Amino acid sequence: MASTPPPILPVSSAGGGATASLLRLSLSRLSDSARRSLAHRRPWPELFDRSAFARPDSLSDAASRLRKNLGYFRVNYLALLAATLALSLLSHPFSLLLLLALVAAWGSLYLFRPADAAPLVLFRRTFSDREILAGLVLLSLLVVFLTSVGSLLVSALMIGAVVVCAHGAFRVPEDLFLDDQESGGPAGGLLSFLGGAAASAGQAVRI
Numbered sequence: 001m002a003s004t005p006p007p008i009l010p011v012s013s014a015g016g017g018a019t020a021s022l023l024r025l026s027l028s029r030l031s032d033s034a035r036r037s038l039a040h041r042r043p044w045p046e047l048f049d050r051s052a053f054a055r056p057d058s059l060s061d062a063a064s065r066l067r068k069n070l071g072y073f074r075v076n077y078l079a080l081l082a083a084t085l086a087l088s089l090l091s092h093p094f095s096l097l098l099l100l101a102l103v104a105a106w107g108s109l110y111l112f113r114p115a116d117a118a119p120l121v122l123f124r125r126t127f128s129d130r131e132i133l134a135g136l137v138l139l140s141l142l143v144v145f146l147t148s149v150g151s152l153l154v155s156a157l158m159i160g161a162v163v164v165c166a167h168g169a170f171r172v173p174e175d176l177f178l179d180d181q182e183s184g185g186p187a188g189g190l191l192s193f194l195g196g197a198a199a200s201a202g203q204a205v206r207i
Contacts, residue, residue: 041075053170066168073168081160088156095149102143106136 056062070077089096109120109132120127127135144150 041079042073044076047073047076047167047171052172054172056169062169065171065173066165068173069168069171070164072173077164077168080164081157084160084163085153085156088152088159092148092152095147095152098143098147098149102140102149105139110136 056065089099110129120132144153
């Protein structure tokens with residue numbers, strides 16, 4: 001009588017589940033922080049009010065306007081920079097794919113990699129966490145400086161900066177309420193967004 005083979009036990013994928021859970025938690029925190037930051041943006045019609053534009057009298061007047069408008073429209077300006085960067089990447093699919101692949105490599109190999117994950121083995125060689133980090137940094141430098149990704153990011157940020165500076169220099173700020181600039185009204189949302197991003201990344205590294 002033939003013996004019955006033992007049942008095959010399912011292999012647990014606790015490492016992958018922990019990584020996915022940590023990724024969802026980090027994305028949720030970043031999303032909440034971004035929503036809180038965008039809640040402090042100024043109304044867009046106020047940003048593009050044609051009646052409030054006038055040529056500055058001098059370079060110092062333009063600099064003063066820019067400083068005040070940066071304090072008042074800081075969240076809107078950051079949104080414009082992000083939109084410029086997104087449009088530039090969408091118009092260059094190859095650079096976008098390279099950047100997404102680089103972000104995925106950082107997320108899977110370092111930021112969201114569980115502490116109890118098996119060591120990375122390539123070509124019969126085991127790599128430590130420090131070697132993985134050094135490899136990711138080197139890969140990032142190669143992608144940024146040896147491909148079109150770096151020039152695309154720099155050009156997009158420069159275009160966005162020119163638009164922001166031109167708007168800030170020609171937008172007359174006399175009708176704006178600048179009291180919350182000193183109290184840090186919109187800055188709180190922005191700093192909370194940056195702090196949330198840093199906290200999420202830090203927790204991911206520690207875990």
